[in-house]
Amino acid sequence: MPEKYVSKLDDNTIEQMIDLLNARLAGAIDLVLAVKQAHWNTTGKNFIAFHELLDEVADRLREISDDIAERAVILGGVAKGTLQNVKSGTALDAYPDGILKxxxxxxELKERLMAYGGELREAINTASEAGDEVTADLFTSACGIIDKDAWFIGANAVDD
Structure with missing residues (x-):
């Protein structure tokens, strides 16, 4: 295992947190790809505003994934963000590639953001119970961003 940059966390907790971080990393990367899929293929009312919103959401998701990956490395683990790891590690449903409206x-995006928010809430509890409040705080911050983006996207509901 690579070098650790934390103290006062036992090895079992560290390993549990690394696994948890990598699971949430897979979900965050999966969401980035789903948001970009929608960004490239959306059509209809308010196209440009929605198209630009999706770029902003993707940027925030990339920042979340970066923070999660870096925390795994800080704990002495390896961040697992390859396509193969994301495919096997995400709990989110596959994003449909045939939709345009x-x-x-x-x-579709609101549903996935809310599902990922639920995964983050579970991760917050797991990290807190394990005694890693820093990882719990990271997940809490990410969850607030995800909730807000679910609102930003969901509040755009259109009748088309």
Whole structure:
């Protein structure tokens, strides 16, 4: 295992947190790809505003994934962000690649963001119970961003 940059956490907790971080990393990267899929393929009312919003959401998701990956490395682990790791590690449903209408993308993305928010809430509890409040705080911060982006996207509901 690579070098650790933390103290006062036992090895079992560290290993548990690294696994948890990598699971949430897979979900965050999966979400980035789903958001970009929608960004590239959305059509309909309010196209440009929604298209630009999705770029902002993708940027925030990339920042979340970077923070999660770096925490895994700080704990002495390896960040597992390859396509193969994301595919096997994400708990999110596959994003449909045949949709075009903005309203359909809104529904699909809101659903996935909310599901990932639920995964983060579980991760917050797990990290807190394990005694790693720093990792719990990281997940808490990420969860607030995800909740807000679910609102930003969901509040765009259109009738098309």
């Amino acid at each position: 903005t309203g359909d993308h809104i529904r």
